[in-house]
Amino acid sequence: DADVTQTPRNRITKTGKRIMLECSQTxxxxxxxxxxxxxxxxxxxxxxxxxxxxxxxxxxxDGYSVSRQAQAKFSLxxxxxxxxxxxxxxxxxSDSRPGTDTQYFGPGTRLTVL
Amino acid sequence: DQQVKQNSxxxxxxxxxxxxxxxxxxxxxxxxxxxxxxxxAEGPTFLISISSIKDKNEDGRFTVFLNKSAKHLSLHIVPxxxxxxxxxxxxxxxxxxxxxxNLIFGKGTKLSVKP
Numbered sequence: 001d002a003d004v005t006q007t008p009r010n011r012i013t014k015t016g017k018r019i020m021l022e023c024s025q026t027x028x029x030x031x032x033x034x035x036x037x038x039x040x041x042x043x044x045x046x047x048x049x050x051x052x053x054x055x056x057x058x059x060x061x062d063g064y065s066v067s068r069q070a071q072a073k074f075s076l077x078x079x080x081x082x083x084x085x086x087x088x089x090x091x092x093x094s095d096s097r098p099g100t101d102t103q104y105f106g107p108g109t110r111l112t113v114l
Numbered sequence: 115d116q117q118v119k120q121n122s123x124x125x126x127x128x129x130x131x132x133x134x135x136x137x138x139x140x141x142x143x144x145x146x147x148x149x150x151x152x153x154x155a156e157g158p159t160f161l162i163s164i165s166s167i168k169d170k171n172e173d174g175r176f177t178v179f180l181n182k183s184a185k186h187l188s189l190h191i192v193p194x195x196x197x198x199x200x201x202x203x204x205x206x207x208x209x210x211x212x213x214x215x216n217l218i219f220g221k222g223t224k225l226s227v228k229p
Contacts, residue, residue, distance in 0.1 A: 004157070033216075040123070040221060041221060042203060042219045042220055042221040042222055043158070043219040044219075045216060045217075048216060058216075090157050090158070101148070101163075101207050101209060101215045101217065102148060102160050102163060103160070104160065105150075105157030105158045105159070106157050107156055107157045108155075108156070108157050
């Protein structure tokens with residue numbers, strides 16, 4: 001079984017709709033992240049969480065919100081989706097111990113906003 | 115302003131030859147560097163990393179070289195195989211700087227290894 005899972009894997013929605021993307025992990029990591037990938041733009045950090053009570057904005061948080069329901073679950077919401085939020089979304093996790101910055105990614109969610 | 119740059123969007127190499135992927139960075143606080151590989155319809159997977167106290171790290175066919183004075187790192191794949199065809203992302207973090215160890219990614223280089 002995959003260590004980091006994302007649901008749904010694909011989603012098509014309309015402008016103005018509320019969308020939630022979910023991420024679960026079995027790695028036991030404290031830290032979780034949400035990224036988006038646009039063609040030619042690499043991975044950009046949306047939000048990150050170092051534990052259940054610690055949530056931080058990344059470089060492109062406008063239009064997004066997150067919820068860390070438990071150590072293993074981190075969800076990303078688009079309150080009112082717009083077409084330029086069409087992208088690949090990735091969740092990642094990492095250990096909080098010093099010297100363990102490697103992040104482990106889920107398979108991604110392809111979101112299309114019409 | 116991009117802190118991590120991969121200036122070659124694509125690279126094509128013959129099977130069996132060496133692939134060299136390059137990455138430049140601007141932030142002197144970066145002290146840990148990683149390479150990720152990404153296949154279509156999958157998430158990035160960790161490949162190899164290097165700490166700034168080293169100038170080389172090797173893992174099988176993959177070697178990462180770090181030149182701190184030039185703020186440059188490279189990933190060497192020898193010999194290249196068709197299964198290595200993927201997008202490769204360079205990433206950097208400042209473990210003890212203001213970024214709390216968050217990763218900054220380059221835009222990626224698409225490697226094609228031809229049989």
